[in-house]
Amino acid sequence: MLKKLISACALMLPLSLQAGPVEELEMLLSGHESAQADFVQFSLNEGGNRAEESNGHFVVQRPNRFRWVTETPFEQQIISDGQYIWVYDPDLEQVTRKPADQQGNSAPAMILNGQIQTLGKDFAISKIDEDASGVALFELVPREPENSTFTRIRLLFEQGRITELSMQDSLGQRSMLVLDGLEYDPELPDGVFDFVPPEGVDVILDQGF
Template identity: 30%
Template sequence: MKLMALLLSWLLLVAGSLPAIADEELTNVLRALETPFKVSTPAEQQIRDFAADFVQLSTVVAIDRVQRGEGKVWFKFPPQSRTGSVMPKFRWDYRLPNEQQVLSDGTTLWVYVPENRQVIVSEVGEVEAEYGDNPAAFFTGLGDLAQNFAIAWGKSRRNEAGDYILLLTPKRPSQFFKRIEVIVNQQAVAESHQGGNPQVFPLVATQVTDPQDNLTRITFVDVGWNLDPADTEFVFEVPEGVEQLSPAAQMPGL
C-alpha cells in the first residue's frame, strides 16, 4: 500500500456558506450529513468523536489490482475544528494487509510500520504546503462542505442498498485527489427532520479518486460516537529502537 493512497483515505473544510441548491432532495441529504457536525447544532445533537471498524479497498487502475485493508479508526473533533481552524485528531490502526498506524494530534502526523522499525513524522501544515488541499478537508469541516467542494449527485442518487451518493469536487487543484464520493445513510436522512440525538451515523463510506484515477474506498462498520477518547490516544510514543524519518515531502511508498 502506498503512503499516498493511505493519505488519500483520511487526510481529510473551513467555514463557509452553502450556495442555493435547486434540488430539494440533495439539500436534505446534505443537511443530514452536516448537521451533527455543525457548531450551531445543540450540543446534545452533535457528534464530537467517533470510532469504527473499517474496510479499505484500494484499486490501482494501471495494473487492475485491488488491495484490501482492514482495521480500526478513531476521530475526535476539537470544537475549533468545526469552524475549520483546527484539524481533527485521528488514528488509523491497520491489521491488514500489514500492521501499521497512522496518527495525528491535529498538528503532527505519524506513520508507523512496525516491520520496518521506522516512523515517518511530519507536520500537517507541511503536507498541505507541499501538496495542496487533501481529503482531510472533508473530515475537518463535515459541518459545512461547500467552501472547498462543489457538491452534486454521483452517477446515480442511490446505491443498491438505498443509501445516497454525493460527489464532492474540490474547488482548488490538489496532488492528492480530484474527487470524493460520499455515501450517506438513508435512515439518517429520513430521521434528520426529527431532531434529537443522532440515532444513526450518517457517513457510510467514502471513495477518493486520485489524479491518476486510482480509487481508495473506505466503508465504516459498527460505528460508535461521543465516546470521549483521551487526547493521548492520538499521540504516538516512539518505541525504543524505532528510527524517525522526515520530512513529509520525502515520504517513501509503503
C-alpha cells in the same frame, strides 16, 4: 398572513429539504465531537474487482486529532495528537513525524473531521441521489481539477451515518473506504491520541515544507 404561512410551512419541511447540499452534508458530519469505526479499504481494478485490500480501525476527535490503525496486510499506525502527525511502520522500525497542519490538504481527513465549509472552497458539493429508506449519495468534484489529487469523491450515507467513501484520482484509479460499526461520541480512553516512538526505531522529522 401569506408570509407567515410560507414560513410555517418551511419549518414543517424536513431539514434536508430546507438546506443546500453543503449545509446538509455539514449537518451530517459536524454534529459530533468524535467518532470511531472499523474499516476496509481497497482499490478497484479495471474489471471492478477488489485489489490491495487492507483492514483496520480509526478514531477521530475534532478539530484535528485521530488514530488510524491498519492491521492487515501490514501493520501501520497514523496518529495526530493535534501538534504532530506520527506515521509508525513496525515492520520497518521507522517513525515519521510531521506538523499536524500538513493534513489540511487531505480531502478524506477533512471529511471525517467534518470540515465541510473548508472542503467546499475546493470542491463543488452536490447530492446526486436519495431514497425514502434514508440512503443518500453526495458527490464532490474539484473546482480546479489540475490542482487536485482527486477528480471525484462520493460519500454514501445510510440512516444519517456515513458508510462508504469512493475516490477516483487523476489517473483514473478508484479506491473505496467502507466503514463498519460507526459510533459517534464514544467514550475514549485517556491518551488514545498520544504517541511515543518505541525504543530502537528510526525517527524521521519531516518539516512539511
